[in-house]
Amino acid sequence: MNETIKAIFDRRSIRNFKPDRLTDEQIETLIQVALASPSGMDLQPWLFHFITNQDKMNRISEGVLDAFRKAGNQELLDRMAARHPSIFYGAPLLVVISMSQDNLSGVDAGIAIENLAIAAQSMGLGSCIIGMAAAGFNGDEGDELARLIEMPADHAFVISIAIGYPAMSKKAHARNRDKIKIVD
Numbered sequence: 001m002n003e004t005i006k007a008i009f010d011r012r013s014i015r016n017f018k019p020d021r022l023t024d025e026q027i028e029t030l031i032q033v034a035l036a037s038p039s040g041m042d043l044q045p046w047l048f049h050f051i052t053n054q055d056k057m058n059r060i061s062e063g064v065l066d067a068f069r070k071a072g073n074q075e076l077l078d079r080m081a082a083r084h085p086s087i088f089y090g091a092p093l094l095v096v097i098s099m100s101q102d103n104l105s106g107v108d109a110g111i112a113i114e115n116l117a118i119a120a121q122s123m124g125l126g127s128c129i130i131g132m133a134a135a136g137f138n139g140d141e142g143d144e145l146a147r148l149i150e151m152p153a154d155h156a157f158v159i160s161i162a163i164g165y166p167a168m169s170k171k172a173h174a175r176n177r178d179k180i181k182i183v184d
């Protein structure tokens with residue numbers, strides 16, 4: 001098995017990170033990985049926000065949990081509380097992808113976020129793609145959260161990924177062969 005395929009198979013959603021910070025070199029590699037991502041017509045419609053400030057991450061996490069509280073989403077709040085106080089699971093790095101609301105491509109963002117996940121795995125790091133942060137950026141506190149990460153006024157949150165050293169391990173998710181249709 002080659003190393004790329006091994007990284008794809010070994011990746012897991014990590015929901016508890018060690019507090020160890022990443023080196024500037026590791027972060028620069030991940031910046032280059034983000035920039036190497038393909039995009040439709042090479043439009044590169046994204047802004048990658050590389051966030052290492054824990055206070056800012058905690059503020060975003062609180063904004064998301066506030067939005068769940070306001071929505072009365074107790075089931076989700078209970079699930080998150082059982083996992084970790086932060087929706088970013090204590091990761092030392094959070095990468096948010098924002099895009100102009102006029103040119104919002106979830107496909108481009110998804111490809112870039114998986115590039116980061118596989119690269120992180122290959123670097124001995126773990127990651128968790130975090131979509132639920134949308135609840136914060138789209139909620140009452142959204143403007144404040146957007147300002148916090150220097151998101152342009154016409155941009156919207158698309159997806160994010162928490163990256164760091166795993167403090168847990170877990171089994172691979174079920175591989176459902178019935179999700180494959182071989183077409184002769």
Ligand SMILES: Cc1cc2nc3c(=O)[nH]c(=O)nc-3n(C[C@H](O)[C@H](O)[C@H](O)COP(=O)(O)O)c2cc1C
Pocket residue numbers: 011012013014015128129130131132133159172173
């Ligand atoms: C678009 C997307 C959004 C996700 N959002 C979250 C999230 O907000 N919080 C979380 O803990 N996991 C999130 N995940 C991780 C999934 O729950 C995870 O990929 C799935 O359970 C399979 O587990 P695995 O990644 O370990 O294979 C997200 C994954 C994707 C692809």
